[in-house]
Each structure stands twice: as C-alpha cells, then as structure tokens.
Amino acid sequence: MLYLQTNQAKTIRSFNPIIMIGLFLVLLLVRTTTFWIAPSVFSNWDLLLPFMVYYGQRRPLFEGLLLWFVLAHLYTLQSVAPVGVFIIYYLLIFVVSRLISEAFFANSGMSILGLMTVLVGLSRIILPLVAGAFNSGWGLWSWNNLHPGILSMNIVLGWLCYLGLGVIDQLTFKGPREILDLGEGIA
Amino acid sequence: MWVTGHLQQNTGFFTQGLRKLANHYVFLVETAKRNELLEKEIDEAKQKLIQLQEVESTNRRWASLLEFKNSLSVKTVPGQVIAHDISSDFIGIRIDRGRKDGVAVGMGVVHPAGVVGTVYRVTDEFADVLTLADPASNIDAVIQRSRARGIISGESKSLHCKLKYMDRLEDVSQDDAVVSTSFGGVFPSGLLIGYVSEISSTSNGILQNISVKTAVDIYRIEEVLVVISSNQPSKNNT
Numbered sequence: 001m002l003y004l005q006t007n008q009a010k011t012i013r014s015f016n017p018i019i020m021i022g023l024f025l026v027l028l029l030v031r032t033t034t035f036w037i038a039p040s041v042f043s044n045w046d047l048l049l050p051f052m053v054y055y056g057q058r059r060p061l062f063e064g065l066l067l068w069f070v071l072a073h074l075y076t077l078q079s080v081a082p083v084g085v086f087i088i089y090y091l092l093i094f095v096v097s098r099l100i101s102e103a104f105f106a107n108s109g110m111s112i113l114g115l116m117t118v119l120v121g122l123s124r125i126i127l128p129l130v131a132g133a134f135n136s137g138w139g140l141w142s143w144n145n146l147h148p149g150i151l152s153m154n155i156v157l158g159w160l161c162y163l164g165l166g167v168i169d170q171l172t173f174k175g176p177r178e179i180l181d182l183g184e185g186i187a
Numbered sequence: 188m189w190v191t192g193h194l195q196q197n198t199g200f201f202t203q204g205l206r207k208l209a210n211h212y213v214f215l216v217e218t219a220k221r222n223e224l225l226e227k228e229i230d231e232a233k234q235k236l237i238q239l240q241e242v243e244s245t246n247r248r249w250a251s252l253l254e255f256k257n258s259l260s261v262k263t264v265p266g267q268v269i270a271h272d273i274s275s276d277f278i279g280i281r282i283d284r285g286r287k288d289g290v291a292v293g294m295g296v297v298h299p300a301g302v303v304g305t306v307y308r309v310t311d312e313f314a315d316v317l318t319l320a321d322p323a324s325n326i327d328a329v330i331q332r333s334r335a336r337g338i339i340s341g342e343s344k345s346l347h348c349k350l351k352y353m354d355r356l357e358d359v360s361q362d363d364a365v366v367s368t369s370f371g372g373v374f375p376s377g378l379l380i381g382y383v384s385e386i387s388s389t390s391n392g393i394l395q396n397i398s399v400k401t402a403v404d405i406y407r408i409e410e411v412l413v414v415i416s417s418n419q420p421s422k423n424n425t
Binding site: 028031032033035036040043044045046047075078079080081082086127131 | 271272273275308406
C-alpha cells in the first residue's frame, strides 16, 4: 500500500477527470478506426454507456454532468446522428443511473453486472425514442434494437469497462461520491 | 604395401563413415541453427509477400478509382476513409478531405461500385459522410429499366435500403437496378445504387414496399470520390 500525504493524493486525484477523458479518447480511436480488422460485432459496442452509468453511480452531480457534457459532445462529433441525440440519450442514462444509485449502489462484481444488464436493456429503448424525437428516421420498435447478441456483448463489455474505471479511481485515490459528500478524503 | 594398402583402404572406409556420422549426427547442431535461420528467412519473405500483396491490392483499388474518376463527367476529389461512425445505429464514414479541398456539405460521395452517400459535416481537413444506408439519408433514385422514380433511404442496422414513395402501379421487378438521378446536381445520373431485393404491397395501400440491396458495402470501402458541383470548382482535382 502506497501512503501519500494529503496534498499529494489530492494532486493525483485532480488528474482523474483528465485520465478518464484520455481513456475515452483512446477507446474512441480504437472503436472508430479498427473496423478493418476488428470483428464486425464490435461495431455494436456502445462505448460511452458504461462511463455514464459509472458517473451516475459514483460521481458528484456537478462533476458527473461536466464529464457527461464533454464526453457526449466528443461522441456526437464522431457520428452522423442529428446533433443532440447522444447528448440527450447519455444525459438520460446518467440520470437513470443516478436515480438507481439512490436505492442501489453497485459495488460488487455481480451487482455491477446486474446494473449493466438493466441499463443496457433500457438504453436500447431510450435511444430509439430519442432518435425518433429528432426525426432521424429510425425504426423505433425494430427487433434489431434488442438483438440478444448485441445486448450480451454490451453487458459484458460494459461490466469490464465499469470495473476498469473503478481501478482508475483506486489508482488516482478517487473515492465514491458518498465519501466525498461527507468531505472525507481517502488518502 | 599390400597389407598397408588394404588397411588404408579400410581405414579410409572407416574414416568416411566417421565423417558421415559427424556430418549427420554430431554436427546436427549447426544444421539446426541453419534450419532456424532459414525458417526465419521464410517467415520474413512471407511477411514481405503479404505486404506486397497489400500494396498491389491498394494499387488496384486506386487504379480502379482513377479509371472511374476519368469516366465521370463531373469534377471529383478522391478521398480515403479514415474512420467509421462511433455508433452502429447511425451509418456514417469520415474521409480525409475537407473544405480546403473544395468539399462542402451536401455534395455527393461515390465509389466505383456505386453511390456511397452525401457530405453531412465538413471541417477544413475532414468530412463526415452520411451514407445511403443511414435512416436519415434521402437520395433521389430511379429504376433503370422502367424509369420509375422514388427516394432511397436507409434502414436501421441493415445495409438494405428502402425505395420510398413508389406508386403500386409502377413497374418494378426483383433484381431491377436502381440508379441515381442528376436531380439537384448532387450525383451524376445513372450511377448504380443497388438492386431491388424485395417487393411487397398491402392490399389497400397506394405504395409499394421496396427493399434495395446496396451495391456498395459501406463497411468495406476504403477510398471514395467526392463529387464537386460544377459551380464549386475543386482546388485539388487530382
């Protein structure tokens, strides 16, 4: 166990959002440029979903909203979807995850898996509705939206991503928001 | 001499045998090393061969694109696909050509295999293309055989498109070629869009439901041409 002085831990912690955005950028580049070599099933991976679920569960409201805005904006710029679709879609995912966190805080492997299952299922209903509201011409109630293979892949990758984000928080001395709300650091 | 001669003869046979033994068994270490070296060289040669095949494939694609470009009567700018849409629910591609190359929003994007889509968003160096397979895309099209006119639009999570607004009395058959029109000056007329794959109509409807299989595989194209409108000349029409 590494023991650091409070100000050292605070400095490292302040880099957490930058690391998070950096990680997202790396994954974004991998996701959009490996279509030549990656199996085509990976094109169905909703990359930002686990980030939003994680921030909804573990970040203070202001910080979570700030990360949502930056990442959802970056995401929007990588797609031909009407501007606003992903901003609203991921805001709704963030809000749902936050509301769930009031009653259920996912901390263990199984609870995270359960949370991801619920959110991935909901996301496949929320996204077509939001896209439909933007008149994107999407098939709202197409069974393709709820393909079991795509759902399973997103649940498993989302679960792994959620655990990975937890590791980054540990390495950067970032605690869950309950602890931060009480004003206690974990350094 | 007779004695020594025979002895020498046999000794020679014996030493030859020893030499053979040494070459085939004792000095096998050297052979093994040589073998490893040769295997390594073969691997490198195979790798080079694959690289050369890739270069050849790229050359062939560019040659085909150049031939296609020369066959078009409009100015075009070649571009390379550098990324795909981050969401599988929207079907777009990003190319390495932008405003400084004369690309503007709404311009058509084509490939030797057929129509790809239209420019959706553009920066100085890059452009996002809304492909014809995206549900938000709407491209004017005609059935090549009967000249029946409709609008091609994408379907979510599928490379099949719909040919919309086609009256039920119009003459459309399975495998009919669907081609572009010059309406709006976005595409040259007669470029292949796809082939009719399915036709259905409801008993009380006035329209036909027509599914079209796109000629271009959006997920496999690597190079495209952006059609520069006649009133917007390209700065880099190479």
